[in-house]
Amino acid sequence: MNLEDAKRLDAADPLHPLRELFTLPEGVTYLDGNSLGALPKATPERVRRAVEQEWGEGLIRSWNSAGWIDLPRRLGDRLAPWLGARPGEVLVADSTSVNLYKVLHAALQLQQGQRRVIVSERSNFPTDNYIAQSVARAHGGELVLAERPEDIPPLLDERCAVLMLTHVNYRTGRMHDMGLLTRWAHQAGALAVWDLAHSAGVVPIDLLGSAADFAIGCGYKYLNGGPGAPAFVWMHPRHEGQVWQPLTGWLGHASPFDFDSEYQPAPGIQQYQCGTPPVLAMTALDTALDVFDVVQKLGGIKALRNKSLALTEAFIGAVEEQVPGAVIATPREAALRGSQVSFALPRQVDGYAVMQALIARGVIGDFRAGDPELLRFGFAPLYSGYADVVTAVDALADIVTTGSWNAPEFTNRSKVT
Amino acid sequence: MNLEDAKRLDAADPLHPLRELFTLPEGVTYLDGNSLGALPKATPERVRRAVEQEWGEGLIRSWNSAGWIDLPRRLGDRLAPWLGARPGEVLVADSTSVNLYKVLHAALQLQQGQRRVIVSERSNFPTDNYIAQSVARAHGGELVLAERPEDIPPLLDERCAVLMLTHVNYRTGRMHDMGLLTRWAHQAGALAVWDLAHSAGVVPIDLLGSAADFAIGCGYKYLNGGPGAPAFVWMHPRHEGQVWQPLTGWLGHASPFDFDSEYQPAPGIQQYQCGTPPVLAMTALDTALDVFDVVQKLGGIKALRNKSLALTEAFIGAVEEQVPGAVIATPREAALRGSQVSFALPRQVDGYAVMQALIARGVIGDFRAGDPELLRFGFAPLYSGYADVVTAVDALADIVTTGSWNAPEFTNRSKVT
Structure with missing residues (x-):
């Protein structure tokens, strides 16, 4: 596939017009x-209105008149169908880490001290494992980590309280079978907590169908809510009224405006709200969700998923064909991968420097240290296309083949992230 | 004092030009x-730039190139002098409730299980007491509440682990003596945690001079960071390396970008960061702090405090003179009050309806239920002036004297907040 072929494929793609809903900088291939x-085109104006009109003119009155107080529930309701959940079950609040802390405490409390082990993977995103260590210790238990996905089932024993997994692995892009692993966890007497950071908005998710117990996820990846956007939290309705979470802020109270002395948790998901919602950040996420209303009319998550798989498949094929020595770390089987492709380069090629050289050419991917060191490329089917695949792989192949990555401005690892 | 007198006083006030740094809606007296x-005038353009340029154009690169990753520490450094703290000791992160949760856990952990009681006031803002109940119970202790300020000292006994107080009471505007109460707490073997929600940016605060242990506070009140702005957290440097807090997210790790399996807390205040910072909200708060750079040139917090006291004194005097039956709930003694005035009206006058009638006339204050029901008026010396005092009290006196509050559109208590 050359760039002309790719542009023809993009032109024929019924989802291609969605790209027009985003601002993407000239000369940048964003992976x-x-x-x-990326930034939805409607966001700047909507945020401006929230700042100048709702805050500047409405002032304190906007908690009611602009519906600020309802944002956590309203955004949750909008997200629910993309998670396989129902309105009223999802809340947007705090960060992914803070929400994970809440649901892990709730899950361990449901186990009533009978089981205290949290099982996860060593390759999980670090914040998940750090939070799990803290919560497990608070309950007198521990976090036990599987080295490989196939090591998980034997860890689901009579000590296991919670199986906590990220649906799509942030390093490899490998996707777990949520339904199967949840069933295994339940058969072993454990609960299942899912981190949807790398799946919400890009792969089909069926929380209710999987009978998962809790889920949390991130607003600023495939949901496009902006840097550090608020996160979301979901609890299966069967746990309603049965659980408690420790971040007992006033807006999780059953009657927050009664200003009671004693904390009484609100029923259902509202209990997971803690402090005052970050209105400007919520407004950006709210606007980003408008894009998904358009997706719904163009075939919904299935159409998005089909495009995502076609893009990652094309990318895997092109990398293998054009980039010498690249070893794909992402599963080739469609059902086992999310929407990113990661691969390693031969030891003598500095993957970090290759990524810096790519970025210098306007192709933005991500590099992750570790063993192996991985180059990661995320395909957001809302705005990524076949031309991006070709542009990226052509640049990559040239950088690796010519050795142009081996220059001091690329090899100096002084960057923060 | 009539409106002409007030306008003359405003014109002569060296801080009056600060009002020009804020957008205040036409016809509104904002108390x-x-x-x-209120909205700083510079905020919309700065937020627009963060959205359109930093996010839209810079995309992921802005974590480094726009300094996003440094925002929590950089904003903390900017806040530090207004709290009587040094740069490097303050972090901006999460919400007030979440930060209180972190520091209360840290404080109880410092007590090593020897003491498990948190002492506070029943009239503290509910979220503080709810969070304290949760943390105390997690450590096998309890929250004990003083009914009146003078009931606090006897509660500082050998069971008391932590004295947790809000510096300025949200209902009455009464201010505690931070230095004295911290000393008493320490003499009793307890630690002192201060909530600065109603004092940061408006009254002099000396955390280091008071030898307080921990402090937290809110970014959206007198600091003008916008609705639901991120909060701040401070820890006395003597506790550095001695404590642990349970929200062990990746950005509180000693080396967050090494992606270690084991959590190792960062030294000092950085440990209190948990998840990814909310960049848009932080940008608004950052811009709001520019106003305080101007204040510094006009006499700093002392000048702000003198103006605040003059405004609240004028307001108390005018209310007593003009509003029949008003009973001031805020201390008359300057050293005992923050920057708000609260008062109760006679039982036959519906305070809620009076506030609605005031708002309908463009005078925005706040109503709080309870016994007594209180009307609250906050004076933000950055943008409030003597003309606001006169306009507010004239309207108030008219509404109460004529009974015009007693109309269905004012008496119907259906509002959320």
Whole structure:
């Protein structure tokens, strides 16, 4: 496939017009939407209105008149269908880490001290494992990590309280079978907590169908809510009224405006709200969700998923064909991968420097240290296309083949992230 | 004092030009900056730039190139002098409730299980007491509440682990003596945690001079960071390396970008960061702090405090003179009050309806239920003036004297907040 072929494929793609709903800088091929989603074109004006009119003119009155107080529930309701959940079950609040802390405490409390082990993977995103260590220790238990996905089932024993997994692995792009692993966890007497950071908005998710117990996820990756956007939290309705979470802020109270002395948790998901919602950030996420209303009319998550798989498949094929020595770390089987492709380069090629050289040419992906060191490319089917695949792989092949990555401005690892 | 007198006083006030740094809606007298600060004029353009340029154009690169990753520490450094703290000791992150949760856990952990009681006031803002109940219970202790300020000292006994107080009470505007109460707490073997929600940016605060242990506070009241702005957290440097807090997210790790399996807390205040910072909200708060750079040139917090006291004194005097039956709930003694005035009306006058009638006339204050029901008026010396005092009290006196509050559109208590 050359660039002309790719442009023809893009032109024929019924989802291609969605790209027009985003601002993408001239000369940039953006393949890092798995880290930070692109800016929806409608966001600046909507945020300006929230700042100048709702805050500047409405002032304190906007908690009612502009519906600020309802944002956490309203955004949750909008997200629900993309998670396989129902309105009223999802809340947008705080960060992914803070929400994970809440649901892990809730899950361990449901186990009533009978089981205290949290099982996860060593390759999980670090914040998940750090939070799990803290929560497990608070309950007198521990976090036990599987080295490989196939090591998970034997860890689901009579000590296991919670199986906590990220649906799509941030390094490899490998996707777990949520239904199967949840069933295994339940058969072993454990609960299942899912981190949807790398799947919400890009792969089909069926929380209710999977009978999962809790889920949390991120607003600024495939959902395009902006840098550090608020996160979301879901609890299966069967746990309603049965659980408690420790971040007992006033807006999780059953009657927050009664200003009671004693904390009484609100029923259902509202209990997971803690402090005052970050209105400007919520407004950006709210606007980003408008894009998904358009997706719904163009075939919904299935159409998005088909395009995502076609893009990652084309990318895997092109990398293998054009980039000498590249070893794909992402599963080739469609059902086993999310929407990113990661690969390693031969030891003598500095993957970090290759990524810097790519970025210098306007192709933005992501590099992750570790063993192996991985180059990661996220495909956001809302705005990524076949031309991006060709542009990226052509540049990559040239950089690796010519050795142009081996220059001091690329090899100096002084960057923060 | 009539409106002409007031305007003369405003014109002569060296801080009056600060008002020009804020957008205030035409025809509105805003006396609720203690709930939500007004919009700084520079904020819309700065937020637009963060959205369109940093996010839209810079995308993921802005974590480094726009300094996003440094925002929590950089904003903390900017806030530090207004709290009587040094740069490097303050972090901006999460919400007030979440930060309180972190520091209360840290404080109880410092007590090593020897003491498990948190002492506070029943009239503290509910979220503080709810969070304290949760943390105390997690450590096998309890929250004990003083009914009146004078009941606090006897509660500082050998069971008391932590004295947790809000510096300026949200209902009455009464201010505690931070130095004295911290000393008493320490003499009793307890630690002192201060909530600065209603004092940061408006009254002199000396955390280091008071030898307080921990402090937290809100970014959207007198600091004008916008609705739901991120909060701040401070820890006395003597506790550095001694403590642990349970929200062990990746950005509180000693080396967050090494992606270690084991959590190792960062030294000092950085440990209190949890998830990814909310960049848009942080940008708004950053811009709001520019106003305080100007204040520094006009006499700093002392000048702000003198103006605040003059405004609240004028307001108390005018209310007593003009509003029949008003009973001031805020201390008359300057050293005992923050920057708001609260008062109760006779039982036959519906305070809620009076506030609605005031708002209908463009005078925005706040109403709080309870016994007594209180009308609250916050004076933000950055943008409130003597003319606001006169306009507010004239309207108030008219509404109460004529009974015009007693109309269905005012008496119907259906509003959310």
